[in-house]
Amino acid sequence: xxxxxxxxxxxxxxxxxxxxxxxxxxxxxxxxxxxxxxxxxxxxxxxxxxxxxxxxxxxxxxxxxxxxxxxxxxxxxxxxxxxxxxxxxxxxxxxxxxxxxxxxxxxxxxxxxxxxxxxxxxxxxxxxxxxxxxxxxxxxxxxxxxxxxxxxxxxxxxxxxxxxxxxxxxxxxxxxxxxxxxxxxxxxxxxxxxxxxxxxxxxxxxxxxxxxxxxxxxxxxxxxxxxxxxxxxxxxxxxxxxxxxxxxxxxxxxxxxxxxxxxxxxxxxxxxxxxxxxxxxxxxxxxxxxxxxxxxxxxxxxxxxxxxxxxxxxxxxxxxxxxxxxxxxxxxxxxxxxxxxxxxxxxxxxxxxxxxxxxxxxxxxxxxxxxxxxxxxxxxxxxxxxxxxxxxxxxxxxxxxxxxxxxxxxxxxxxxxxxxxxxxxxxxxxxxxxxxxxxxxxxxxxxxxxxxxxxxxxxxxxxxxxxxxxxxxxxxxxxxxxxxxxxxxxxxxxxxxxxxxxxxxxxxxxxxxxxxxxxxxxxxxxxxxxxxxxxxxxxxxxxxxxxxxxxxxxxxxxxxxxxxxxxxxxxxxxxxxxxxxxxxxxxxxxxxxxxxxxxxxxxxxxxxxxxxxxxxxxxxxxxxxxxxxxxxxxxxxxxxxxxxxxxxxxxxxxxxxxxxxxxxxxxxxxxxxxxxxxxxxxxxxxxxxxxxxxxxxxxxxxxxxxxxxxxxxxxxxxxxxxxxxxxxxxxxxxxxxxxxxxxxxxxxxxxxxxxxxxxxxxxxxxxxxxxxxxxxxxxxxxxxxxxxxxxxx
RNA sequence: GCCGAAGUGGCGGAAUUGGUAGACGCGCUGGACUCAAAAUCCAGUGGGGCGAAAGUCCCGUGUGGGUUCGAUUCCCACCUUCGGCACCA
Numbered sequence: 018x019x020x021x022x023x024x025x026x027x028x029x030x031x032x033x034x035x036x037x038x039x040x041x042x043x044x045x046x047x048x049x050x051x052x053x054x055x056x057x058x059x060x061x062x063x064x065x066x067x068x069x070x071x072x073x074x075x076x077x078x079x080x081x082x083x084x085x086x087x088x089x090x091x092x093x094x095x096x097x098x099x100x101x102x103x104x105x106x107x108x109x110x111x112x113x114x115x116x117x118x119x120x121x122x123x124x125x126x127x128x129x130x131x132x133x134x135x136x137x138x139x140x141x142x143x144x145x146x147x148x149x150x151x152x153x154x155x156x157x158x159x160x161x162x163x164x165x166x167x168x169x170x171x172x173x174x175x176x177x178x179x180x181x182x183x184x185x186x187x188x189x190x191x192x193x194x195x196x197x198x199x200x201x202x203x204x205x206x207x208x209x210x211x212x213x214x215x216x217x218x219x220x221x222x223x224x225x226x227x228x229x230x231x232x233x234x235x236x237x238x239x240x241x242x243x244x245x246x247x248x249x250x251x252x253x254x255x256x257x258x259x260x261x262x263x264x265x266x267x268x269x270x271x272x273x274x275x276x277x278x279x280x281x282x283x284x285x286x287x288x289x290x291x292x293x294x295x296x297x298x299x300x301x302x303x304x305x306x307x308x309x310x311x312x313x314x315x316x317x318x319x320x321x322x323x324x325x326x327x328x329x330x331x332x333x334x335x336x337x338x339x340x341x342x343x344x345x346x347x348x349x350x351x352x353x354x355x356x357x358x359x360x361x362x363x364x365x366x367x368x369x370x371x372x373x374x375x376x377x378x379x380x381x382x383x384x385x386x387x388x389x390x391x392x393x394x395x396x397x398x399x400x401x402x403x404x405x406x407x408x409x410x411x412x413x414x415x416x417x418x419x420x421x422x423x424x425x426x427x428x429x430x431x432x433x434x435x436x437x438x439x440x441x442x443x444x445x446x447x448x449x450x451x452x453x454x455x456x457x458x459x460x461x462x463x464x465x466x467x468x469x470x471x472x473x474x475x476x477x478x479x480x481x482x483x484x485x486x487x488x489x490x491x492x493x494x495x496x497x498x499x500x501x502x503x504x505x506x507x508x509x510x511x512x513x514x515x516x517x518x519x520x521x522x523x524x525x526x527x528x529x530x531x532x533x534x535x536x537x538x539x540x541x542x543x544x545x546x547x548x549x550x551x552x553x554x555x556x557x558x559x560x561x562x563x564x565x566x567x568x569x570x571x572x573x574x575x576x577x578x579x580x581x582x583x584x585x586x587x588x589x590x591x592x593x594x595x596x597x598x599x600x601x602x603x604x605x606x607x608x609x610x611x612x613x614x615x616x617x618x619x620x621x622x623x624x625x626x627x628x629x630x631x632x633x634x635x636x637x638x639x640x641x642x643x644x645x646x647x648x649x650x651x652x653x654x655x656x657x658x659x660x661x662x663x664x665x666x667x668x669x670x671x672x673x674x675x676x677x678x679x680x681x682x683x684x685x686x687x688x689x690x691x692x693x694x695x696x697x698x699x700x701x702x703x704x705x706x707x708x709x710x711x712x713x714x715x716x717x718x719x720x721x722x723x724x725x726x727x728x729x730x731x732x733x734x735x736x737x738x739x740x741x742x743x744x745x746x747x748x749x750x751x752x753x754x755x756x757x758x759x760x761x762x763x764x765x766x767x768x769x770x771x772x773x774x775x776x777x778x779x780x781x782x783x784x785x786x787x788x789x790x791x792x793x794x795x796x797x798x799x800x801x802x803x804x805x806x807x808x809x810x
Numbered sequence: 811g812c813c814g815a816a817g818u819g820g821c822g823g824a825a826u827u828g829g830u831a832g833a834c835g836c837g838c839u840g841g842a843c844u845c846a847a848a849a850u851c852c853a854g855u856g857g858g859g860c861g862a863a864a865g866u867c868c869c870g871u872g873u874g875g876g877u878u879c880g881a882u883u884c885c886c887a888c889c890u891u892c893g894g895c896a897c898c899a
Binding site: 233234237238240241242244246248264265266267268279315316317320344345346347349350351354355356357358362363364365367420421422540541543544613614615616619620621622624626627629630631633634636637640671672675676678680681683684685686687688691752754756758759760761764785788796797798799801804805807808809 | 811812813814815816821822823824826829830833834835836837849850866878879880881892893894895896897898899
């Protein structure tokens, strides 16, 4: 027996698998229908310099599932790609020189080397990268389909503006209201932006949660993010302007208490009021100052506002109530106007107090009934709500309505390193899509991709100026690029057909492999990537590009790997290089350790203490399996080791397959090895050794393969997953726990076929029980068959 | 403020449907091997009381209550930590 040399073993088997194309899967011929396929996917990495332990956890989890499902007879598609557009590479290029492309491509090469070093079972024929024109051509193609459907559009909207860097910042670049890079305070600025109409799918995104097997907390986060509120839209008339102004409210039952009316500073009516009101200057000044405020300031500052001089008619009371402009009213939510009920709403109350406006109580909180509400007084709140809406509806003043918190997805970026948006602006025709056959619009070289107040592409005049595809007049290309979340909203379908140069993917191949059977990634993407991908698939489904409505059937979130209390991520430098760890202990040890450290869905603090214990386990496994392999191949039915092996098979299969937990199977195999180690030549030793090696293979595939050969077999990666034999699990005797009043007092060996009465008799006969009973009367005896007897005295 | 998750030895954690709390590992202690060390192997290891010992009793899963023959597990209240949302009408 040689000593365990992980480096040599791992190099050897990685070559064998690659030569055998062990983990590559071919696409089916036309006409084939799905038959036992499994699509396993982890969120694709951003190609920063190197992998960190968080990646190792993510991809090792996926790897265990991949091996497990493969050996359970499924054809597993498990591809890999790179989210290679985006700000970090661009910022690195600005800081360190070089081109973002060179940076990500060298990073990709390094990451792929690290991934191969860890021995992950990946189909390397299907690699994609967001910045590859062969990929982003189809990102552009999909954008054009959304544009045709009216699902991509431009509108003016507030963005984060850094006055120092002269650029728009993505939300994730704003930290505590300041620019991540230069520290300048970020301003809100109104700019025209591209949006995807995700709000049109708000109800579908909520309803289709029923179709998918996701963690409840993730669905909850998405539900809160979508923020569906049921209520009513009520009309308040402003006679002087001859307009009906709609408001949204979730509390139509409080309408009798609406004593003033408030408009957002951005509300379109405000302009008219400025013109017609005697204190127009005051209103204009108020609007100007509140628009200059950051959203945060508007939320935290004391309530402010200005009276417009106009009055609105409360549709319930017919009272004329004053109309104010107040910046606690948000244009983005509801209708940008609200009926203020200071008696019931805390914010309206604070405003009324500040400006000495009348307050009316219309709900008796203790009784839960309406008061001072005309014919509705005395009615319970729940009944009053629909009754008032119906009554106002009859008078043409209201109707039931639903409002959402969800906003459309602003996806344009005034930055260089992203997918170009394939449209041309023409003075005659407006926004004109680039024809499909002219795609891709290649991201051109620019002299300087630092942000300078306009998109870097706008300074490449030669590229920018093109004839309008429709009328031929001189036009200009869109110089903004797409948010990288657009790339990742559909990448998982490209893996199904990565070489296709006629379409993003053939529908038959997407429908063959997808939806993804198991997706694994961080919960931090709950409201971003996971929402956008669902939206994209719903649209693609309506366009008949795919036959399904949800991209990710099952979802699992791995926990954060922290180091010294902060989370490891691409933007922080606190990383332990996994390949260095693999050089020290071997990839198998690294893989085992990251999964043994705790439950995979819980956050963990990274520490290298304990990795020695795993290395020790692997050396023990190596020695004990070799010792067992040298022993006789003896028939061993009924041997304790054989039963232990079958118990371990049952435990590991149930843990990985049903419970989706990954730390306890390792402990179970350790237990088996501990028992085997006590006597490696005992009856059943050989079977126990084979079982341990087979069960540990998804975690530590290299050493498992080597030991499988030592046991006289080959190609463990193709070996069917072991099945526990029920007959070996049955026990003839068991340890009967005897309790008195719920406290364990004795344990005795009992036979599995004893009657309940016999077990109770055994319990009563126990000396220790006798000592406890001390002559007391037994009132009740509870028997749990196969486990315990509880005597109640 | 609202919504959600979690709290178990010195440490990471286990206990799957209400049924033996602390599996497995780290660390630590003692021993074997060794000139010595490392590595390896063996034994012990929640806290406390009584006992020379074998043992035996009590306490113990964030805190306080409750349901139950029996609660880490279920219910109520509270504390702490973490995450999401937050002037959303």
